[in-house]
Amino acid sequence: xxxxxxxxxxxxxxxxxxxxxxxxxxxxxxxxxxxxxxxxxxxxxxxxxxxxxxxxxxxxxxxxxxxxxxxxxxxxxxxxxxxxxxxxxxxxxxxxxxxx
Numbered sequence: 001x002x003x004x005x006x007x008x009x010x011x012x013x014x015x016x017x018x019x020x021x022x023x024x025x026x027x028x029x030x031x032x033x034x035x036x037x038x039x040x041x042x043x044x045x046x047x048x049x050x051x052x053x054x055x056x057x058x059x060x061x062x063x064x065x066x067x068x069x070x071x072x073x074x075x076x077x078x079x080x081x082x083x084x085x086x087x088x089x090x091x092x093x094x095x096x097x098x099x100x
Contacts, residue, residue: 001083003051003076005059005067012067014058019084023054027084036078047077054080 002015030050034043048064059067068076 001054001080003055003080005063007059007063007067012059014055016055016058019054024084026050026053027081031081031085036074039074044073047074051077051080054084 001019002013004011004013006012027050030047034047039047045061048061052059052061052064065073
């Protein structure tokens with residue numbers, strides 16, 4: 001999983017090669033409890049903190065807010081959530097296939 005943020009005058013790419021089971025649990029909890037159609041400032045802060053945690057503090061909350069374009073902020077958070085849950089679902093596919 002990767003994320004690009006503007007840091008100073010350059011664009012930096014951050015990656016996270018390993019997503020823990022605990023992070024999957026946190027992702028599922030956020031997905032269940034968040035109404036993405038009416039995000040408050042408090043919820044937005046929680047979502048950004050989730051992304052910072054997901055990327056293992058390679059950047060700060062402030063660096064995320066300052067380095068992401070406004071129109072990409074929520075979509076980026078949602079993409080992170082979908083990537084985590086999608087990886088978990090993909091890992092389960094062989095277990096659910098009776099012909100495997």
